Amino acid sequence: MSTAALYTWRKFKNAMMLSMTGLSLLAVIGVLFLILAYTVSKGINHINWDLITQMPAPVGEEGGGMANAIVGSLILVALGSAYGIPVGLFAGIYLAETEKGWFARTVRFLTEVLNGIPSIVIGVVAFIVVVLPMKRFSALAGGFALGILMIPLITRTTEEMIRLVPSSFREAGLALGIPRWKTMLFVILPAAFKGIFTGIFLSIARAIGETAPLLFTALGNRFWSTELDQPIASMTVFIYDYARAPFDDWNQQAWAASFILIMLVFVLNIIFRFVTRKTYTA
Amino acid sequence: MSLSMQDHNDQRSGQQAVRPAARALSLGGMFRKNPGDLIFENVTRFFAFIVLALVVLMVYEMTVQSWPSIQHFGFSFVSSSDWDPVNDLYGALPFIYGTLFSSLGALLLAVPLSVGVAIFLSEIAPGWLEQPLSMLVELLAAIPSIVYGLFGIFVMVPWLQTDIQPFLIEEFGWMPLFEGAPYGFGMLAAILILTIMILPIITSISRDVMRAIPDTQREAAMALGATRWEAIRIVLTGSKSGILSAALLGLGRAVGETMAVTMVIGNSADISISVLNPAHTMASVLANEFAEATSQLYVSSLIEIALLLFVMTLILNAIARGIVWRITKRYGAVAA
Amino acid sequence: MYDIMQQPLKRSSMSSTQTAEEKISVATDMETAPRMEALRLNAWYGKTQALFNVSLEIPRNKVLAIIGPSGCGKSTFLRSLNRMHEEVGGRIDGRILLDGEDIMDNDPVFLRRKVGMVFQKPNPFPTMTVAQNVVAGLKLNGMRDRKELARITEENLRRVALWDEVKDALNKPGSSLSGGQQQRLCIARTLAVEPEVILMDEPASALDPISTMKIEELIDELKKKYTIVIVTHNMQQAARISDYTAFFYMGKLIEVGKTSKIFTKPAHRQTEDYVTGSFG
Ligand SMILES: Nc1ncnc2c1ncn2[C@@H]1O[C@H](COP(=O)(O)OP(=O)(O)O)[C@@H](O)[C@H]1O
Numbered sequence: 011m012s013t014a015a016l017y018t019w020r021k022f023k024n025a026m027m028l029s030m031t032g033l034s035l036l037a038v039i040g041v042l043f044l045i046l047a048y049t050v051s052k053g054i055n056h057i058n059w060d061l062i063t064q065m066p067a068p069v070g071e072e073g074g075g076m077a078n079a080i081v082g083s084l085i086l087v088a089l090g091s092a093y094g095i096p097v098g099l100f101a102g103i104y105l106a107e108t109e110k111g112w113f114a115r116t117v118r119f120l121t122e123v124l125n126g127i128p129s130i131v132i133g134v135v136a137f138i139v140v141v142l143p144m145k146r147f148s149a150l151a152g153g154f155a156l157g158i159l160m161i162p163l164i165t166r167t168t169e170e171m172i173r174l175v176p177s178s179f180r181e182a183g184l185a186l187g188i189p190r191w192k193t194m195l196f197v198i199l200p201a202a203f204k205g206i207f208t209g210i211f212l213s214i215a216r217a218i219g220e221t222a223p224l225l226f227t228a229l230g231n232r233f234w235s236t237e238l239d240q241p242i243a244s245m246t247v248f249i250y251d252y253a254r255a256p257f258d259d260w261n262q263q264a265w266a267a268s269f270i271l272i273m274l275v276f277v278l279n280i281i282f283r284f285v286t287r288k289t290y291t292a
Numbered sequence: 293m294s295l296s297m298q299d300h301n302d303q304r305s306g307q308q309a310v311r312p313a314a315r316a317l318s319l320g321g322m323f324r325k326n327p328g329d330l331i332f333e334n335v336t337r338f339f340a341f342i343v344l345a346l347v348v349l350m351v352y353e354m355t356v357q358s359w360p361s362i363q364h365f366g367f368s369f370v371s372s373s374d375w376d377p378v379n380d381l382y383g384a385l386p387f388i389y390g391t392l393f394s395s396l397g398a399l400l401l402a403v404p405l406s407v408g409v410a411i412f413l414s415e416i417a418p419g420w421l422e423q424p425l426s427m428l429v430e431l432l433a434a435i436p437s438i439v440y441g442l443f444g445i446f447v448m449v450p451w452l453q454t455d456i457q458p459f460l461i462e463e464f465g466w467m468p469l470f471e472g473a474p475y476g477f478g479m480l481a482a483i484l485i486l487t488i489m490i491l492p493i494i495t496s497i498s499r500d501v502m503r504a505i506p507d508t509q510r511e512a513a514m515a516l517g518a519t520r521w522e523a524i525r526i527v528l529t530g531s532k533s534g535i536l537s538a539a540l541l542g543l544g545r546a547v548g549e550t551m552a553v554t555m556v557i558g559n560s561a562d563i564s565i566s567v568l569n570p571a572h573t574m575a576s577v578l579a580n581e582f583a584e585a586t587s588q589l590y591v592s593s594l595i596e597i598a599l600l601l602f603v604m605t606l607i608l609n610a611i612a613r614g615i616v617w618r619i620t621k622r623y624g625a626v627a628a
Numbered sequence: 629m630y631d632i633m634q635q636p637l638k639r640s641s642m643s644s645t646q647t648a649e650e651k652i653s654v655a656t657d658m659e660t661a662p663r664m665e666a667l668r669l670n671a672w673y674g675k676t677q678a679l680f681n682v683s684l685e686i687p688r689n690k691v692l693a694i695i696g697p698s699g700c701g702k703s704t705f706l707r708s709l710n711r712m713h714e715e716v717g718g719r720i721d722g723r724i725l726l727d728g729e730d731i732m733d734n735d736p737v738f739l740r741r742k743v744g745m746v747f748q749k750p751n752p753f754p755t756m757t758v759a760q761n762v763v764a765g766l767k768l769n770g771m772r773d774r775k776e777l778a779r780i781t782e783e784n785l786r787r788v789a790l791w792d793e794v795k796d797a798l799n800k801p802g803s804s805l806s807g808g809q810q811q812r813l814c815i816a817r818t819l820a821v822e823p824e825v826i827l828m829d830e831p832a833s834a835l836d837p838i839s840t841m842k843i844e845e846l847i848d849e850l851k852k853k854y855t856i857v858i859v860t861h862n863m864q865q866a867a868r869i870s871d872y873t874a875f876f877y878m879g880k881l882i883e884v885g886k887t888s889k890i891f892t893k894p895a896h897r898q899t900e901d902y903v904t905g906s907f908g
């Protein structure tokens with residue numbers, strides 16, 4: 011190849027490859043907007059008061075809502091949070107305080123492991139540990155599964171956020187003769203509070219969006235129930251059932267529920283990003 | 293402060309450098325004598341222990357519960373393709389095959405696309421655009437998988453059925469890969485939806501890895517008369533192992549993804565080379581059959597599938613983390 | 629910030645019909661036509677201006693040292709000469725000539741082959757072997773002949789006096805060498821594309837004294853064939869190795885002349901203060 015031809019070829023390749031990267035980005039963002047556009051356009055028309063205040067209509071009938079599913083999701087997430095948040099939070103504090111040693115290192119690794127476990131597998135474990143002994147599907151089993159899912163996220167953000175607090179804070183506390191635990195609780199945690207708090211919210215967002223671990227734990231329920239030892243409805247399982255139902259009206263309701271879900275999750279995510287970025291630059 | 297991909301282990305060196313004073317103080321022995329500190333430390337350690345206990349419990353329980361199936365079928369569980377609840381015969385090969393096929397297929401599509409996006413974000417986009425664009429890409433990861441499934445059923449599947457698959461059959465039907473009828477539901481839909489779902493994680497890790505390559509490398513290339521793309525190639529070579537670990541983490545996600553796949557893959561325990569046919573994955577068979585499993589052996593077999601899934605993702609994640617850990621050791625100073 | 633196609637930047641605002649009288653020739657005592665020339669060069673990073681109206685001739689086959697306090701624009705000037713300045717989003721106006729031709733007229737990809745650059749921190753490609761590093765630039769230009777590449781590798785490693793040290797380590801990663809060896813490897817890499825001008829931005833500042841000495845010896849050797857512009861912080865180094873010295877201060881060229889003159893009888897008070905160390 012002559013120098014000139016080679017040069018033309020190199021310029022061409024440069025232009026082409028650079029444009030390809032731009033096109034990849036456009037494609038990916040295009041898909042995001044496509045999903046959002048469908049969810050909004052199909053969902054928004056069917057969001058009405060009934061959807062959030064009514065019980066599901068009997069099979070084959072139009073109308074109805076998912077009041078029980080909304081309440082069910084909240085109960086499930088509350089159950090998960092009840093133990094997921096303390097475990098995640100304190101484990102995160104422990105890891106932030108303990109840099110070395112086999113135990114801290116193991117826990118840190120297991121946090122990553124836990125984070126990578128498919129949520130359906132966590133559902134299976136909750137089935138074994140809660141459903142089998144109780145001999146019935148229950149809200150407790152679903153809450154147990156969601157709690158496991160929340161732990162690694164909370165542990166990780168807690169550790170990271172604490173580490174972002176300037177060491178001068180800690181030194182100032184310790185230099186004043188304040189015990190380490192008080193320095194942690196009253197100086198460092200408040201400084202990292204915003205980040206940790208939104209991290210917790212993010213894990214709640216994740217738990218609310220989960221379906222797989224609920225399928226054979228909380229199961230779902232077409233009727234009103236807030237009993238913890240009974241099967242309970244949830245928004246995601248509601249969407250799953252209504253999406254596969256052969257009724258147009260139900261499918262529409264699935265879209266509307268998805269719209270609500272997605273808004274919830276996005277708002278929590280965007281808040282999280284905003285807050286953590288502030289913390290980073292502070 | 294550090295790469296988001298960074299394993300916690302890797303920040304150690306940096307931390308020590310930053311906080312010598314804190315270290316000296318905390319080891320000063322003062323708090324060791326303080327009962328409050330002692331209690332606090334042990335309480336937090338207890339909660340850390342719960343994390344460890346949970347994982348141990350999970351492995352233990354799954355092993356115990358799948359023991360009947362493991363004993364009954366032995367190795368044939370993973371080599372047999374007979375999945376026959378009526379006769380209480382369980383072979384998981386179709387699901388293992390479906391899981392590998394769908395996730396590797398998704399990986400094949402997602403890696404080039406993700407790396408392209410990562411290049412654009414890290415090497416081309418102007419600084420002020422990089423953050424918002426990255427955020428958009430990462431928002432894809434925040435969409436619940438049930439919503440992907442809904443989108444799959446009502447948008448992607450009809451589109452595949454009426455537009456894409458007839459075209460594939462027409463043009464490429466002679467290839468076994470595209471043999472069959474246009475159902476819409478099936479392996480192709482699963483692969484596409486998984487591709488979208490694993491894009492964000494591969495993209496953001498690759499971007500972080502590429503950004504950790506010092507600018508002096510790009511300058512060295514440019515100063516030799518490299519075009520911008522040729523300079524990027526240098527950056528890419530330096531990021532190879534990081535991109536590999538990003539791909540493995542993406543694969544881990546794909547392997548375990550349940551809802552979206554279950555909703556579009558067609559749920560049929562057949563082993564087929566054609567992407568047009570319905571299939572099943574390990575996760576989707578759990579989602580479909582677990583709640584209805586009747587016999588004890590049936591449940592036990594399903595739990596064994598869950599255990600296999602757990603082991604698969606564990607291995608993938610461990611390898612990926614190991615690679616990340618090695619890289620951050622190499623570029624440690626740069627990453628901080 | 630980035631120009632996707634690497635199009636040349638906007639043409640300089642000065643007209644090309646500018647007459648010779650207009651240009652401010654500071655180094656009037658050069659024997660031959662200059663290899664490069666900067667004419668009323670201004671440079672910016674975004675809105676901050678880093679160079680003000682710098683006009684300077686770069687003599688052929690000589691070593692020109694650029695000195696001045698940190699932040700005075702030495703690197704900016706150097707990086708304008710091979711258009712690396714625009715890669716970090718910088719902008720210039722004024723003209724820069726290479727053998728009488730405006731460097732903005734040509735693709736930077738070509739320019740940078742003629743005007744090579746050595747950086748402050750050695751930056752071999754860690755994913756390439758020592759040998760691959762040397763010929764990295766040539767490969768871009770399509771050279772594939774293995775024998776020829778091997779010959780060029782050896783030739784250039786010998787020129788930087790590195791051959792004997794690394795001839796058994798040619799297949800090790802470029803980053804496995806010591807700092808001083810890495811910097812000589814980078815020089816070899818720059819030499820391999822046969823440039824006419826070599827720009828060096830404090831090439832020895834990150835090295836130990838012995839490696840520094842080797843680099844200085846090398847520069848002395850290279851000036852027989854190449855035009856060299858070297859930025860240095862080290863006054864003794866400038867005095868030892870350069871033929872001409874330019875003193876920059878706050879983005880302006882204060883004074884340029886024969887090194888012996890700059891260090892003994894500078895015309896400006898600021899220069900004198902700086903070279904005698906009583907600066908600031
Ligand atoms: N990438 C950059 N962005 C913005 N300003 C810069 C950049 N690089 C250098 N500058 C500014 O330009 C001026 C000249 O810098 P430089 O040429 O690097 O100085 P020197 O090499 O003499 O130390 C300094 O004031 C510096 O702060």
Ligand SMILES: [Mg+2]
Pocket residue numbers: 702703704829
């Ligand atoms: Mg400089």
